[in-house]
Each structure stands twice: as C-alpha cells, then as structure tokens.
Amino acid sequence: MVISLDFFSIGGNRNPAAADWDVDGSRLLAFGADNCIALWDPLDSNKYGVRSILNGHTKVVNAVKFFPTQSPNVSILFSGSADHTVRIWRMSSEAEFDFEPVKTLSEHQGPITRISVLSGSDIFATGASDGTVKIWRLVHNSDFSSLDVELLQTITLAPRYFPLNIALAILDESSTVLAVAGTRNTIQIFISHDTHFELAATLTGHEGWIRALTFTRETSDKDSDLLLASASQDKYIRLWRVHRGNELPTVSSALNDPALGVLGKSLSNKVHRIESKVTKYSITFEALLLGHEDWIYTASWRQRDGKLQLLSTSEDNSLAMWESDPTSGVWVCTMRLGEISAQKGSTTATGSAGGFWIGLWSPDGNSVVSLGRTGSWRMWTYMPSEDIWAQQVAITGHTKEVKGVCWSRNGSYLLSDSSDQTTRLFAEWKRKSQSSWHEFSRPQIHGYDLNCIDTITDSQFISGADEKLLRVFDEPKGVADILGRLCDIRITGAQLLDAANIPVLGLSNKAIQTVGDDEPVDNGVADDGEAVDPASVARKSTLDFDHPPFEDHLARHLLWPETEKLYGHGYEISAVATSNDGSLVATACRASSIDHAVIRLYDTKEWLEIKPPLKAHSLTVTALRFSPDDKHLLSVGRDRQWALWERNVDSTYTLKSANPKGHTRMILGAAWAPLEQPTFLTAGRDKSVKIWQLSEGEAQLKSTVAATSSVTAIACSEQTSQDRLVFAFGTESGEIGIGLVSAQTLDQAQITMVSGKLSPAKTINQLVWRPSKEDVDRQLAVASDDTSVRIFKVVVE
Structure with missing residues (x-):
C-alpha cells in the first residue's frame, strides 16, 4: 500500500511568538498549531497550503524561531512549548519540507514564552514563565551537520515577571545588548561583558504589559544608531534610540509635537547612560507612534526600498506600516491593512476578526502575513504596477479539537x-x-x-x-x-x-x-424612517x-x-447518522441512564420524530451506522455493547440482536462493510477491531485485529476491488492503520500503519472514506484532537 497526504488544514496558535518566516534556507513559514509545528510556503504559486507538520511537543507550542544560518541549503528551527522544553530541528536533506528533531533543551522550569536569535552570531536567548531568561550558544560546524548547545547564563528577572519578549542586537565589536519585557510596564536593558549579561538600564513610559520588542540599525551602515521599538497593551508603540558617544543625539521633535497634547506630560526625555568595554552609549526616547485603537501584539522592522519600515499588528483587526517622514522626521502610518470593523467586541459572525495576533514580513519584504483569532492566515502582496497591497489566498484551519x-x-x-x-x-x-x-x-x-x-x-x-x-x-x-x-x-x-x-x-x-x-433595499416596514x-x-x-x-x-x-431544528434529547448530542437513501436521521445524546441512552429517529421530509425511541443501551451511544441497504441500523456505546436494529415496512426499527459483551471495554466506533453478506466492524477501548458477520440472523465474530492503543474510530471503503475489503482505524495516540482483508477469509487481515510523520499527534475522532463508484485512488479524511483535518491518498496495489 502507498499512503500519501493530499491535504492538511490546521489553525495557528494565538500567540504572538508562535510563528516565524525563514529568511535564509527553506524560505518556509513555520507556525505553532496546537502541540505541533506546521510548515507552509506562502509564496508557493500552486497554493498548496501546509506542506508538513512536525510532532514532538506534548503541550501547546508558544514560540517558533528560525536560526539565521546565512546559508540557502540549511535551515535550523527552534520551538518552545508549554511542556517546558525547547526543541531544535534541522531541515532534512532527503525531503524538501521535512525537519528532523536534533536536540531537546529542558532546563527551564516553566512554559517557554519567547525565543530570540541574533543574526551573524551563534547566541540565542529563551524566556519562560519561570521568570528567567537563559542565554545559549549554538555550537556547530560549517554545514550544521553536527549541533550542540551550551548554556552560557541564566538571568533571573527581578522584580519577577514573565518575559513575553526578548530582543538581541550587536552593540559593538565587544558587546551585545539584550532587551527584555513582558508582564510589567518597564523594559530592562542588559549589556554583555564577555559573555555575561548585566542589567544596565530600565526604560519606563509604557502603561501596560509590553507585547513586542525589536532592534534594528537606523540605516544599512553598521555604525548607525540602534533603534528599539516597543509595543504595548497601552495601544502605543515607543521608539528608543541607542546612540554612541557622550554627546546626545539631536533632540527628537516628537516630544514637542503639539498633536500629542496631554500625552506630552508622560513623555519624559530622560537619558539612560550605558557602557560597553569599548565606549559609552545613551538611550533616549525617540518617538511615540499613535494610531492603533487596541492592544498591540507584534512589531517588526524591515529595510524596504531603502526606507526603514515598521510593521505592527493589533487587537483592533489592523496591520499598520510605519515610516519616518523624510522632512519632519515624524513617524507616520503609511499603510493600514485588515478590517475596519465598527462593531467593537462583536462576534465573528457579525464581522469581528478578533484581532491580529501575528504580523510577519516575507523574506523579500514585498508580502506580509497575519494570523487572526479564527486560526486563519491572511496575506497581502505589494503590486508595484498599481501601487497597492492586494490580498492573496492564504490558509485556514480549526483552532480546537x-x-x-x-x-x-x-x-x-x-x-x-x-x-x-x-x-x-x-x-x-x-x-x-x-x-x-x-x-x-x-x-x-x-x-x-x-x-x-x-x-x-x-x-x-x-x-x-x-x-x-x-x-x-x-x-x-x-x-x-x-x-x-x-x-x-x-x-x-x-x-x-x-x-x-x-x-x-x-x-x-x-x-x-x-x-x-x-438595487434599492426595502426595509419591509411601513415606516420609512426605520434604518435597514x-x-x-x-x-x-x-x-x-x-x-x-x-x-x-x-x-x-x-x-x-x-x-430545521430537531428537539427531543435531554443532554449534549453525541452521534448522528443519515440513512443511505437520505430519508431518515438517527441521533443519540450523552447519557448515564437507560432513559437518556435512547436512539431517536426523524424522517427528513416532515422532520417529525418516529416514535418510540429505540432503547437498548444504558450509557452514551458513541456511534450510529446504517447498513448499505438501510435494512439494519448498528449502534455501539460506552456500555460495551453493540445493538443491531432491523427495519420494518413502516420505516420503524426493532431490536434484532445485541451483544452486551461485544468488547471488554467501551466501544467507540462502528462501520459496515460493502459485502453481499451483512458484515460490520466495531472498534473499542480494549485496543481491538472486531469483524462480525450475520449468518441466519445471528452475528458471529469472524476476526479480531489488535492495535497498540485504544481504537477510537473505524471506517470501511465503499470500493471493493477484486473482492477485497479495505478498512481504516484510528487510535487514541493518533496512529492510523489501513487494513486489507479478503471477503472469503475475514480472519487474515494485513495491516499497514501510516508513517508517524504523517499521522496526527492526538486522538483520532473520525475517519471517512471519500464516496466513489469508479476504481480511482481512495481518499480518507481524518478528524483529530490535534485540531487538524487531513486527507490521505491510499493506493492499494
């Protein structure tokens, strides 16, 4: 059997640190998606979507960062998760979109919140909710084929707070500067002496948690001033200038801008003096960027067309690009993308995107992407001919199970x-x-x-x-x-x-x-004064x-x-199935007693319930399936039994047979096989799939297929080529097995397991084969707790 993936859909994690676009090697965008990392090429002309998913973390991925390898052939990816670990991945040489895990760092005592790297250096920093920032060095050879990591320093933040962001920059030939901020309204600046960082200054001014920090050089000249942008939940972005020498830079005109009015009082121009081994520096407040109407989550610099630009994203559903006006030096918003929704706090259905959590520049600076609350990415590309940023097709996905x-x-x-x-x-x-x-x-x-x-x-x-x-x-x-x-x-x-x-x-x-x-719109009311x-x-x-x-x-x-709405159940709905002719719907709900563990049938013409409800189970019914000819209805439940119902002339069903000990643990899945002799499969928490066949009205157990963990879903392909039955089962640990069995000898099933790199990271909830009467390649859709929808292509040779 040859099994490949046709399609991945998975939503991004709502964390401003959980995505990064590789500037050097792979040119891929990596983002955290539940416990996994998804790899996507936004500039792919075929619009293929997510190319692969990396499994390994046991909890939500909070931070993703590519290491600047400065080589087109190598990509190194760092990922940090709520499982307290940082994992290092290297692009594998065999497959274009495949990364292999190289190393796991487990020195932090809390969920990782941020990873920061420094271009042109092997130093990187990680921050976690244990209130520490750790400084590391990546030890590697020229082609990154051997990798190791050494811990250089642990900085315990005082007063204690969570470091939501970290920024690194080279100060001069002897020193590096580190900025740390998070769940306080101050920014701490550390300067390295040799490889040891010491606190040198604390910048005040923000009035809320600080969500973004990023350094850049003002011009492409490496001796120009460093600029630090900090963005906060107080809706403002502040720019700070790090200037070399004892003299102060020319005073920023931003402080005397009359437009700032009352804010001018909180804009102090206090000078912070810091020094490296070589020389002295000053840090001064440079500019205040106003324009966002809600919390700001990300800010990132880019030199574009010889101009320095800053990209920011905010909870107000917008993405803004800022640049300095060449004549006055005042920073202005030159482009705003996203949604202008007047309905603040409104639901998604009435138009709120729920804010933009991540904003990234493409490696060439001509595209930007952002991630919203619904787990979907948006992308805009600059069109020079029309001088506009045009929205492009991006990817979407579920954000929960x-x-x-x-x-x-x-x-x-x-x-x-x-x-x-x-x-x-x-x-x-x-x-x-x-x-x-x-x-x-x-x-x-x-x-x-x-x-x-x-x-x-x-x-x-x-x-x-x-x-x-x-x-x-x-x-x-x-x-x-x-x-x-x-x-x-x-x-x-x-x-x-x-x-x-x-x-x-x-x-x-x-x-x-x-x-x-x-066309004019009629409000349908006699009084024309009413607004539509x-x-x-x-x-x-x-x-x-x-x-x-x-x-x-x-x-x-x-x-x-x-x-239509269908009433009748007393608790949350647990299962639904439609008959093959489309005339009936069978439903069940969560239950802990025989009164609620009933199956209700509705006809689809009048949507009336067909009384009485079917009683056999004593706990929740987990799956319902109609046989291919609709003569039988199969129900399985948490009470470990399966029940078989037979159709009468008047479309009602009566209990034909039940097996109260169908499995030794609860039964979680059921499926019918498209064979002439009625055959069905059940899947249970007892780590087995059982194949049953009806002969002379009695169901006989024909075969048991063992699995390595609880089987939570099962499905049979409708296509029976050469009298062979193809079925798929999914387990609690995310494994998928494809079974092949001859209709004559049901007790000899050949099982092919889907590769771990392709299968989901968590419980599989449902499997469905694509209906097709032609003898084409089979396709299997998979729903999983790791928030993904996947479509596999299965070729049976």
Whole structure:
C-alpha cells in the first residue's frame, strides 16, 4: 500500500511568538498549531497550503524561531512549548519540507514564552514563565551537520515577571545588548561583558504589559544608531534610540509635537547612560507612534526600498506600516491593512476578526502575513504596477479539537465540525493544470461546541452540538455558485435560498436575500424612517471572485441558512447518522441512564420524530451506522455493547440482536462493510477491531485485529476491488492503520500503519472514506484532537 497526504488544514496558535518566516534556507513559514509545528510556503504559486507538520511537543507550542544560518541549503528551527522544553530541528536533506528533531533543551522550569536569535552570531536567548531568561550558544560546524548547545547564563528577572519578549542586537565589536519585557510596564536593558549579561538600564513610559520588542540599525551602515521599538497593551508603540558617544543625539521633535497634547506630560526625555568595554552609549526616547485603537501584539522592522519600515499588528483587526517622514522626521502610518470593523467586541459572525495576533514580513519584504483569532492566515502582496497591497489566498484551519468529518453524498466536498464552534467546508480548487484544497465556506459559526455532523443530500447537512438539539442547514445560492465556478461542483434540482446571516443576539442562521449593487433595499416596514439592518442584506458582488474566499468572506458572507431544528434529547448530542437513501436521521445524546441512552429517529421530509425511541443501551451511544441497504441500523456505546436494529415496512426499527459483551471495554466506533453478506466492524477501548458477520440472523465474530492503543474510530471503503475489503482505524495516540482483508477469509487481515510523520499527534475522532463508484485512488479524511483535518491518498496495489 502507498499512503500519501493530499491535504492538511490546521489553525495557528494565538500567540504572538508562535510563528516565524525563514529568511535564509527553506524560505518556509513555520507556525505553532496546537502541540505541533506546521510548515507552509506562502509564496508557493500552486497554493498548496501546509506542506508538513512536525510532532514532538506534548503541550501547546508558544514560540517558533528560525536560526539565521546565512546559508540557502540549511535551515535550523527552534520551538518552545508549554511542556517546558525547547526543541531544535534541522531541515532534512532527503525531503524538501521535512525537519528532523536534533536536540531537546529542558532546563527551564516553566512554559517557554519567547525565543530570540541574533543574526551573524551563534547566541540565542529563551524566556519562560519561570521568570528567567537563559542565554545559549549554538555550537556547530560549517554545514550544521553536527549541533550542540551550551548554556552560557541564566538571568533571573527581578522584580519577577514573565518575559513575553526578548530582543538581541550587536552593540559593538565587544558587546551585545539584550532587551527584555513582558508582564510589567518597564523594559530592562542588559549589556554583555564577555559573555555575561548585566542589567544596565530600565526604560519606563509604557502603561501596560509590553507585547513586542525589536532592534534594528537606523540605516544599512553598521555604525548607525540602534533603534528599539516597543509595543504595548497601552495601544502605543515607543521608539528608543541607542546612540554612541557622550554627546546626545539631536533632540527628537516628537516630544514637542503639539498633536500629542496631554500625552506630552508622560513623555519624559530622560537619558539612560550605558557602557560597553569599548565606549559609552545613551538611550533616549525617540518617538511615540499613535494610531492603533487596541492592544498591540507584534512589531517588526524591515529595510524596504531603502526606507526603514515598521510593521505592527493589533487587537483592533489592523496591520499598520510605519515610516519616518523624510522632512519632519515624524513617524507616520503609511499603510493600514485588515478590517475596519465598527462593531467593537462583536462576534465573528457579525464581522469581528478578533484581532491580529501575528504580523510577519516575507523574506523579500514585498508580502506580509497575519494570523487572526479564527486560526486563519491572511496575506497581502505589494503590486508595484498599481501601487497597492492586494490580498492573496492564504490558509485556514480549526483552532480546537476537530470532532467530526463527513463527505457530501457524491464525495465532491468535505465538511468538518469542531470544538472551536465552527463548521467548515473544504473542496478542491480546479485550475487549468493544477488543483489544491481550500476552505470554501463556513456554514455554521455557533455559540456551542459542535460534536457530530452528517450530510443528508448534496446540499444539506445536519450537525449536533452541546445544546441538546440538532440543526439542519441548506446550501445557499452564493456558495453553490462559487463551488460550481471554482470546483466544478454542480447541484441539480435543489431549490436554493440566496444567503444567510446571524441576527444580532441570535444563534440561528437566517436566510437573507442577495441584491445587486445598484438595487434599492426595502426595509419591509411601513415606516420609512426605520434604518435597514446592513447585515440583513448581501450584495451579489461580494461573492463574485475567481479564487477561494478570503477569511473576511468566510467569517461573514458564507454562512448556510438553517432550515430545521430537531428537539427531543435531554443532554449534549453525541452521534448522528443519515440513512443511505437520505430519508431518515438517527441521533443519540450523552447519557448515564437507560432513559437518556435512547436512539431517536426523524424522517427528513416532515422532520417529525418516529416514535418510540429505540432503547437498548444504558450509557452514551458513541456511534450510529446504517447498513448499505438501510435494512439494519448498528449502534455501539460506552456500555460495551453493540445493538443491531432491523427495519420494518413502516420505516420503524426493532431490536434484532445485541451483544452486551461485544468488547471488554467501551466501544467507540462502528462501520459496515460493502459485502453481499451483512458484515460490520466495531472498534473499542480494549485496543481491538472486531469483524462480525450475520449468518441466519445471528452475528458471529469472524476476526479480531489488535492495535497498540485504544481504537477510537473505524471506517470501511465503499470500493471493493477484486473482492477485497479495505478498512481504516484510528487510535487514541493518533496512529492510523489501513487494513486489507479478503471477503472469503475475514480472519487474515494485513495491516499497514501510516508513517508517524504523517499521522496526527492526538486522538483520532473520525475517519471517512471519500464516496466513489469508479476504481480511482481512495481518499480518507481524518478528524483529530490535534485540531487538524487531513486527507490521505491510499493506493492499494
């Protein structure tokens, strides 16, 4: 069997230190995604998305930094995590997008908060919540084939605080300067004497935690002044000048700027004197940058077109570029990108991006990327011909555990739902000779964690959440048009609504109309004085584009209208399944007694419950599956039993057989095999997959496949080539096995395990094979607790 990855989707961690773009070797962008590190090439013309994921950390990755190797052939990556360790990775020579772990540093006693490197030097610094900053030296040979690390110094911060950021710069030939700040409103400046750093100055002025620190030289001349930018939760960026010699630099005009008015009082021009072995320096306040309306998370310098520019990102959903006015020397914002949302604190559905947490320059300085609260990246590239920054297609992903995945009935697109309270639709963008997977719609943005999902028709799905009811959604025209235009997915015969939105203070997606750009909007009220709610109308032009939608569209314009709610359960919904003919939906909820551990059936025409509910289980039902001909319904539960229900003439089901000791531990997954003789598989916490076959009305155990840890998900491929059955199972530790078994000898299964580099880092929640009647390569979708959605290609030889 040949198993490869077709698609990764994973959201970025909300931490300003958790991403870095490699300037030297790989030119890749690495970002923390839950416990993993994802590698992405934003400038890739094929728009392939995430290329690989590095597993190893046991807790959330907080800090990611590339070491400046100054070689195009080598990349070294540092990652720091809440598991108290720093890991060092080296780009492997065999695979272009693969890094191998080289070393783990576990000297810190708390979660790592920041890693800082120094270009042209082997020194790097790490900060952690144990209130210390450690200075290290990377010991290596010229091609980095041998690596070691030596700890030079541990600085215990006093008064104690968490170092949220660290900046290093070369002061002169004998000394290095280190700036540290974090959960206080002061910046500590340390100067190295030999390799030992000592506190030299404390800069005051900020009125909130300091979120960003970054050094640069004012011009490309290495003897020019050093500039330090500090950005804070007080909404301001301060610039500080480190000047060589006893004379002070010319006084900055920023202090006397009348526009600063009342702020002028807090702008002191106190001179801080520091000295290295060679000479003396002064640190003075240079400028105050005003413009952001909320906390500022990142700031980074770049020499672009001979000008020094500073990029900042803020909780106010904007990304700003600052440069010094050549005549007055005053720092001004020359470009602002992002969203101007008037609705402060509003939900994602009404248009808030939840702030930009990370902002990075590309290696050539002509593109910028930023990460928002929804785990999605945005990218802008400078177009010199039009002199604008144009938004580009970037990547998106869930930010919490992915609980369920399902393919549309014809296999044309994939839906996933997650504890991050969103449902997402992924499809293949088809161009002339290329194709790549992207998120094309976000049908549901909800107030509850979502647990399970299934499709009813090609344009309708049902999802269950922690709120005791199930919701049914219909595809809107706008999404159908985009999928038809870009993915060649056509829907026939369905009456589609125009679009949807979430009313303010609501949880249900309401259908709304789309109107042309020039058409007047009627508020539907007799009194014309009433203003029209802008959210209740969608302009057709907003969905007219020739590329996968940007995050702005996904978060606002691509919801699906909700058409039905199904009531009846008393607790959080745990499982849902639709019959193969689409006429019935079976659902179950979390339960600790026989009264709640019932299976409810609903018909999909009138959406009425078919009474009575099915009773057999005494604890939560974990999975429900209809047989390929819908004659049987299989249910498995935490009470270790499976139950088989048989369909009657009137579409009701009665208990045919049950096995109260199906497994020795709880059963977590179930699947039907597409064989002539009814055959089903169950997966349990007892680390086994069991294959059962019905003969003369009795289910007999035909085979047991052992796994190395609890089996949490199982699925059978519909394609049976040469009378062979292909199934996949996933475990609690993230392993995936693909099994191959002959229909005649079910007790001889060949298992191929997916390589650890490709499989998820945490529990697998659901596996689904892509429906296909042709004999093409099989595709398997995987939902996992490590926040990823993956699509594997499986070639059975």
